[in-house]
Amino acid sequence: MKLQDTYPLYLANEAQQPNTDLPVTDKFTGEVATRVALADAAMIDAGIAAAHAATGPMAQMASYERQAVLQHCVNRFTERKDELAYALCVEAGKPINDSRGEVGRLIDTFRIAAEESVRMTGEVQPLDISPRARGYQGIWKRVPIGACSFISPFNFPLNLAAHKIAPAIAVGCPFVMKPASRTPLGAIIMGEVLAETDLPKGAFSILPASRAGADLFTTDDRLKLLSFTGSPEVGWDLKARAGKKKVVLELGGNAAVIIDEDADLDDAVARTVFGAFYQSGQSCIGVQRIIVHESIYDSFRDKLVARTRTLVAGNPHDENTFVGPMIDVKEAERLDRWIQEAVAQGATLLCGGKRDGAMLEATLLERVPRDTKLNIEEAFGPVAFLAPFRDFNAALEIVNDSKFGLQAGIFTRDIFKVLDAWDRLEVGGVVVNDVPSYRVDNMPYGGVKDSGLGREGVRFAMEDMTEIRNLVIRRRPGVTPPPRPE
Numbered sequence: 221m222k223l224q225d226t227y228p229l230y231l232a233n234e235a236q237q238p239n240t241d242l243p244v245t246d247k248f249t250g251e252v253a254t255r256v257a258l259a260d261a262a263m264i265d266a267g268i269a270a271a272h273a274a275t276g277p278m279a280q281m282a283s284y285e286r287q288a289v290l291q292h293c294v295n296r297f298t299e300r301k302d303e304l305a306y307a308l309c310v311e312a313g314k315p316i317n318d319s320r321g322e323v324g325r326l327i328d329t330f331r332i333a334a335e336e337s338v339r340m341t342g343e344v345q346p347l348d349i350s351p352r353a354r355g356y357q358g359i360w361k362r363v364p365i366g367a368c369s370f371i372s373p374f375n376f377p378l379n380l381a382a383h384k385i386a387p388a389i390a391v392g393c394p395f396v397m398k399p400a401s402r403t404p405l406g407a408i409i410m411g412e413v414l415a416e417t418d419l420p421k422g423a424f425s426i427l428p429a430s431r432a433g434a435d436l437f438t439t440d441d442r443l444k445l446l447s448f449t450g451s452p453e454v455g456w457d458l459k460a461r462a463g464k465k466k467v468v469l470e471l472g473g474n475a476a477v478i479i480d481e482d483a484d485l486d487d488a489v490a491r492t493v494f495g496a497f498y499q500s501g502q503s504c505i506g507v508q509r510i511i512v513h514e515s516i517y518d519s520f521r522d523k524l525v526a527r528t529r530t531l532v533a534g535n536p537h538d539e540n541t542f543v544g545p546m547i548d549v550k551e552a553e554r555l556d557r558w559i560q561e562a563v564a565q566g567a568t569l570l571c572g573g574k575r576d577g578a579m580l581e582a583t584l585l586e587r588v589p590r591d592t593k594l595n596i597e598e599a600f601g602p603v604a605f606l607a608p609f610r611d612f613n614a615a616l617e618i619v620n621d622s623k624f625g626l627q628a629g630i631f632t633r634d635i636f637k638v639l640d641a642w643d644r645l646e647v648g649g650v651v652v653n654d655v656p657s658y659r660v661d662n663m664p665y666g667g668v669k670d671s672g673l674g675r676e677g678v679r680f681a682m683e684d685m686t687e688i689r690n691l692v693i694r695r696r697p698g699v700t701p702p703p704r705p706e
Contacts, residue, residue, distance in 0.1 A: 221306045223405070229257040230411035230426040232270035233419060238263070242401060242428050247313025247545050247578065248536055256404050259427035264396070264436045270422030271367035271394035272442040277420035278392045279364045283338040289389055289417045290334035296413045297327050307405045308378060313545040313578070315536045318499050326378040326406075329661045332678045333386035340391065340682070347692065355695040362391070362686035365466065366444035369437045370397040371458075373449045374547055375502045375600075377403035378410075380470075383661070384447050385410060385424070387681035393445075396425045398437050402547055404428040438462055445685060452670045459673075468674035468684050470666055472504035472598045473626035475656040476619040478641075479520055480612065481513040483631035487653075489523045492604075495629070495655030497531060497582045500544050501602035504671075505627045505657045508599050511615050514608040521606055524584065525570050531582050545578035546601050552578045555601040559583060562594045567605070590621075598624065612637055620646045626667035627656035648675070 228235040240255035259267070297304065301323045308319040342361035347353045370384040377400060388395045399407035411426040429437075438446060438458045446462050448455050449470040459467045477495065479488050495507035512520050536544035546552040556575045562585060563569055572583030583603040588595050594605065609615040619628050627649040630641050642650050648667040651658050659665055666675035674684050 221302065223254040223307060223310060225254060227254060227256045227405060227408045229259055229263070229408070229428055230415060230424065231259075231263055231267050232422045232425055233415055235412070235415065236263075242404065244311050244402070244405060246310050247547060250549075250577070253310050254405070256408065256428055259429045259433075261433050261436065264427055264429060264434065265440075267396045267425030267427055268367065268369075268436060268440050268442050270425060271396050272422075274394040274420050274422035275364070275366050278394045278423055281392050281420070283340070285418070286337045286389055286392060287334050289414075289419055290330050290337060290386060292417050293330045293386075293410070293413050294327055294334060296416065297323070297330065300409070300413075301327070304378065304406065304409060307409065308403075309536050311403045311405045312374060312377060313536050313547065314499055315541045315544045316539060319536075322376060322378050325661055326382045329379060329382040329678060330386045332662045333390040336387075336679050336682060337390035340686075355697070357693045357695075359691045359693070360688050361691075362683070363689045364392040365685050365687050366393065367442055368393045368395040368445045368447065368685060369440075369443040369465075370395055371434075371437060371446070371448045371450065372397065372399050372407065374400035374403040375499065375504075378406040379661070380449050381407045381410060383676045383678070383681060385414075387678050387685055389419070389423075390678065391682050391685050393685050394420075394423045396427060396437065396443070398427055398429050398434050401428060401430065441465070447674075447681075447684075455672065456670075466684065468676075468681075469672035470504070470674075470676060471670060471672040472600070473624035473667060473671045474508040474596075474598050474622055475505050475624075475627055475629070476509035476511055476622070477507050477629035477655050478609075478612075478615045478619065478631065479510065479512040479516070480615075480630070480632035480634070480637065481515045482633045483516070485516060485520055485523060488631045489520065489527055491631075491655050492524060493527045493531070495657035496584075496604040497528070497543055497602050498657065500546055500580075501604075502546065502600055503657060504598070504600075505659065506600075507604050507629070507655050507657060509595070509618075510604055510606045511609050511618050512606055513615075514610050517606070517608040521570070521586065524606070528571055528582050528584055533579060533581060543579075543582050543602055546580060547578070549578045551601065552580045555580060555599060555603060558593045558597075558599065559585070559603060562588045562592045562605075565589045565592055567592070567594075570606075572603070596623070612640075616641060616644050620644070623670045624667065625669040626671040627651060627659075627665075629654055629656040629658075647671075
């Protein structure tokens with residue numbers, strides 16, 4: 221299997237090849253694998269204008285018509301699953317088994333959206349709560365918010381784009397999307413499939429663009445919602461410049477998992493290794509902080525280190541590879557510096573820590589000082605560290621001692637501790653007897669604090685992409701409903 225030599229962009233539902241200015245590299249070899257068209261400001265403006273013009277036609281689509289579009293995508297993605305997985309493996313350096321898994325989630329997300337597209341309901345609301353409202357009744361429904369702007373990240377270029385595109389189609393919102401410049405192929409292939417459907421002209425544009433030339437995705441007032449997934453620094457800046465539009469942000473974290481004294485050690489070790497190092501650690505809910513009860517700390521640490529040392533690293537196309545390259549050498553160098561900084565300040569390196577280009581070994585540390593970048597920031601790579609705790613309440617405080625709050629995991633058999641964690645942890649989700657890295661694509665997913673605003677998960681994204689429109693009905697004075705027949 222191989223990639224095409226060039227890939228187009230999609231402007232107002234149509235493929236266009238104005239240039240081949242965006243090189244896409246094979247993240248393992250570093251060589252240019254293909255070239256993609258790059259949109260300029262004029263094309264972005266045209267895409268926004270087309271989406272704005274398509275607002276009415278998209279809103280007027282019947283539910284079954286939107287469902288048919290989404291089901292077509294499910295069918296075509298299923299037919300092209302090997303091609304999608306291969307492209308993802310090349311453009312993101314994602315191990316092939318993880319790539320296949322992401323294609324499966326892409327299909328799930330569109331399938332969920334197809335189901336939800338015919339379930340958008342409202343509510344009949346009694347208004348006669350006092351004498352002045354006698355004879356009044358309320359009904360509300362959800363209507364599409366209008367043209368949307370989507371900016372997707374490099375680490376899940378299929379599924380995180382799908383979590384924006386599929387809900388938009390389900391509710392009837394036209395959109396423009398800027399995929400990550402390092403991984404644009406997945407979104408481009410989605411555009412190819414969408415172009416096969418009967419969506420109204422202007423319903424979608426998929427426009428790879430440089431960050432410097434993409435300001436209209438954020439600032440244009442014709443856009444009614446901005447959904448961004450990426451770094452906190454960029455996300456909060458976009459929100460500040462977005463004007464009156466609604467903003468949804470998913471900005472990552474430094475996720476923690478608590479291993480309590482009654483945990484099944486072998487199970488907790490296996491899941492923690494997965495959570496810390498799957499997709500080379502480049503997940504916003506990847507395990508970064510491992511908080512272990514002191515009574516089992518030594519045993520857990522030794523088992524975890526031994527299991528981590530068995531992970532196969534290398535070519536992401538190899539079926540046995542678990543840890544592939546990071547997205548580029550610069551990111552690997554950054555994380556390497558963070559590891560060395562932590563060791564210089566007193567941390568102990570338990571395993572890993574070596575770098576070769578964009579490849580960084582699966583790395584575990586302990587006694588990482590609280591004020592190091594590895595503790596404070598999002599590592600976004602194959603590194604995690606352990607710390608002991610004595611009291612469960614103290615463990616909860618350790619989790620909360622972070623500017624992030626996306627998800628947390630807890631291994632325990634004590635239901636009262638589970639409920640305490642659910643009440644007290646400052647995160648968007650608590651995962652019990654598994655790592656925080658676990659996600660199903662129909663659940664409400666998102667964070668608090670610096671981890672963002674709003675929730676993904678198809679039904680919940682659909683709510684963000686709609687507005688409530690109320691209807692109040694007043695009966696004519698003196699008219700009462702006829703009596704029911706006996």
